Amino acid sequence: MDLATKYSPEAVESRWYQYWMEHKLFHSSPDARPAYTIVIPPPNVTGVLHMGHMLNNSIQDILVRRARMRGFNACWVPGTDHASIATEAKVVGRLAAQGIQKTDLTREAFLEHAWDWTREHGGIILEQLKRLGASCDWERTAFTMDEERSQSVIDVFVDLYRKGLIYRGVRVVNWDPKAQTALSDEEVIYQEQQGKLYYLRYFVEGEDRYVVVATTRPETIMGDTAVCINPNDERYRDLKGKRLIVPLVGRSVPIIEDEYVDIEFGTGCLKVTPAHDINDYVLGQKHQLETIDIFNNDGSLNQHGGAYAGMDRFDVRKQIELDLQAAGLMEKVEAYTNKVGHSERTFVPIEPKLSMQWFLKMETLAKPALDAVMQDEVKLHPAKFKNTYRYWMENIKDWCISRQLWWGHRIPAYYLPSGGFVVAASDEEALRLAQEQDPSLTAADLVRESDCLDTWFSSWLWPITVFAPALSEGNKELDYYYPTSDLVTGPDILFFWVARMIMAGYEFQGKKPFENVYLTGIVRDNQGRKMSKTLGNSPDPLDLIDKYGADGVRMGLIMSAPAGNDILFDESLCEQGRNFCNKLWNAFRLVKGWTADAVVAPQPEASRLASYWMRQVLNEAATELEDLFAKYRISEALTLVYKLIRDDFSSYYLELIKPAYGTPIDQQTCQEALDFFDEVLRILHPFMPFITEELWQSLSPRAEGESIMYAQQRAAEAVDTAFLSRFAAVQEVITAVRSLRTSKNLSPREELTLEVSPSYSTELDEVLTKMAGLATIDRSGQRSEGAVSFMVGTDEFAVPMAAYINVEEELAKLRADLEYQQKFLAGVTKKLSNESFVAKAPEAVIALERKKQADCESRIATIEQSIRQLEGK
16 A cells, blocks of 8 residues: 555545455454443433543544454444434424424424434534544444333333332422423522522511511412421511411411521521422421412413413513512512522523422432442442442432423323323233223323333443343343443533433443443533633634544543543644644554665664664563553553654654664565564554544554454553663663754764763663764773763763863853752751750661762762863863
8 A cells, every 4th residue: 555645634544444344354243252231321312522522532543443453352332312402403493494383283293303303413413523534333322211121111111110219209309491391400500690689578467567587489478378487586486376467469378487497598588388498398298388380381380370460470470570679579689699490401490390290219319329439330430439329329209200291102001081191012901001990991092191201211321222121031132232341421410411321321231321320521611611602712623623633632632631530622632642643653654664675784883772772672662551541541541652653653663763864674674663563553553543544554464353442452461670770871872962963963873982880780881872873982981181071860970062162161051050959958958966866767768868968979979080181170
C-alpha cells in the first residue's frame, strides 16, 4: 500500500469503517472464548451527538477494542431509548406546526405519527457514532419499544404486581404542567431562583386580630385547609383550638399543632395545602384534613380557584399580590432566594399535585442492590461515588412509575365496570381474570389503563433484555453475555439508571448486571462552564471530526478526562491529537523507507542497545497499562501511550537506530523496527483506531478481512529495571550535552568531547556518542582548560568548551551557582548540627538530610573545579 506524504483522516476513516462493517468485524456470537460485554447507555431517539456522547462512547470503544485484542469475545450492544416525554413533545410540536392538536387524534392515530417520527429520527445518533469509530455490534441494535423489549416490560410489571410490589394510589407527585404528566423525584432538577416571600394576614375567626403567615406561593391559598403552629411556640398559645380566615378566599380553617413546624423559620405559622405540597400532604393525612386540588393539568387554576379560575398559576401569583395589597391582607413582601424544582425534560417549574398514580415499592428491591455496591460486588470507579449511592439507597422512596402519556409502554391494567381492575400481560388473560370475578363480562366491558410507564421502567431492564426476555431462564445468550463486564455512564444517572439496573438484575436474574461502573465527568469549556447550546460554547462533534479527524478528537477528549471529574475541554487538545497522527505517519514513512535498501550486515552496537532498551520500555509500559486499566484510569493510560510513542519510540529509538545519511540500514535492525512499530500500533489501536488500522495494514501484506482489532496485544514480561535505570542516567547526560550545545549555538554536527571519570561504565558509550554528537569519550581523568562540568547523580562530566564560550560570562554563572549551593549547604548543616532535631526526627528524615548534604558538597566541589579550570589555575 502506497502511503501519502501527509496523513488525511477523511481519506482513511470512512474507508476503514466500511471495511470493518463489510467483514462484520464488530459482530459477536457465543463461543469458547471468555465474553467481554458492554451495553450502550441508550441515547434518546430524539437526540443527536453531543460532547457528552463523544466522551462516553470513546471510552466504551477503547474498552471493547482492548478486550478484543486481549482475546475476549467482545460484544458492545447498541440501541436507543424511546424517551417518552421528550419524544411525545417533539411529535406534539410537529403536529401543532401542521395545525393538529393531540386531542384531535385517537391514541392509535397519534402513535402512528410517533412511530413515523421515530423511524425518521431514531437512528441519526447511531449513524453519527459510526463517525467516531464506535465498534458496536450493529446487528444487535435494540430499541426499548421494540417487540422483544416491550414484552419484557409488560411481563415484569405483571410479575411485580403479583408479588405485591406494585400498587395504585392517590399521592402528591411532581407534576409537569407542560408535558402534563407525573415525574419521579429523580426527574426534578432544583435551580436557585430569585422570588418573593409574601407575608399574608390570616384573621382569627370572630375576632379583630390576625396572624401573619409567610409563603412563596400565594396562588395556592385557595387550597389551604389549615394553619399549623408548633405546640411549644409560646407566641401562639392563646390561638389553640381557634380557626383562621383564609385571605381573599373567606374560608375558615382550623389551627392545628405539630412539631414539624420550625419555630425559628418565618413567622412560625405554616399554611397547610395538602394537595400541593408533599409535606403538607403528610400533615393532612396525620390530622385528617380536607384536600382541595386547585390546579388543572396544564398549571392553570380550576373551579376551586374562584375568581382566578382558568388563569395560569404564575399570572395568578402576580394578580393575587395586587389583590391582597388592595384588600389590606398583605403585611409585607420581601425578596427571597429559594430552590425551585424544574422538570428535567421540559424545564418548566414542576407543580406538586395530588394525583392517582401507579407506584413500585422500592425498599425490598434496594437492599441487595445496596449491599452489592457497598461490598464491591459491583465496583464504582471512582469509588468516591459509593457514599452518594448509599445515601440515595438508604433514603429511597417508592417509585412513581406511571406517566400520563401515549408514547411509551402502556400499563397492562384493565378496569372493570364494578370499579376494580385486573393486571394481565395480554387482553386474553385480562378477560379470563375478569371473568373469574364476573362470568358475564366481555372484552368490551374492559377499559385499558391509558397511562404509560416511566421510560426508566424499560431501561432498568436493558442489560438483560438486549439478550433475552427479562424473566427467562436457561437462555444461551444471556448465560454467556450476562453479567456484562463494564458500564460507562455519567454520575447524574447513578440512581436514575445504574441503581435501578442493579435492582432489576438481582430481582429478575438473581445476580448483578455488570462488574464495573465507570463514571465519567461533565464536559465543560475551558472556563469551567457546562457545555450547552444556550451558551453557544459547545462545538458540534461532527465539525470537530471533520477538522481534526476522529482519532484526533478522541485523543483530545480522553487526555482531558480523568474518571469521575469534570472535563475542561480545550479544542487545542484535538489539534494536538491531529499533530500526533502526523508525527506517527511520518515516523512510519521513515521506517518503511528503510526497508527497500536494507542490507545484510552486522548490527551496530548502538542499534543492538536501542533494541534491547525499547523492548524493556515496552515491557514496562505493558505492566503500567495493565495497572491503569484495572483502575479505570483511562486518561492516564492514553497519556502513557502518547509519551511512549512520541518520546521513547519516535524521538529516541528511531533516532538511535537511524543510519547515517546515504548509508543503508542493516536488515536485523530494520526488521526489529518494523516489529516494534507493529507493537506500538497495537497498543495505540483502542485509543486511535483509524490511523492504526491504516498503518498496520501497510506494515506487511494482510489477508482480506484481517484487522488490527484482532491482533493480540503483547502480554507484560519481566522488565530489566537496572538497565532502564542506567539508560535513563545516560539520557540525562545526553540532555545536558545537548543543552550545552544549544546554549552556545553550536550546530548538531559540531562533534564534542565528553570527559568522564576513568571508572565510568563503557556499556552505553555507543548510545552516548551517537545521541550526544560526540567525537570521543575521554576517560583520562584529566579536565581540560575551559571545560564546562555538570553532574548526573553522583557522576561528574565535563565538555571542553574553551573555543566556544565567553569565559567571564561562564565564571559569573558558576560563581552565582556556587553561592546558592553554599547557602543551601549551610542550611542543611545547621539542621544536622541541631541536637534536638537529630534526636527527635525519624531516621529516614535524617538520612535524607545527610544525602542532601553529601550531594550539595559534591556539586560545590564540581563547580569550584570548573571555576579553577576557567581561571587557568
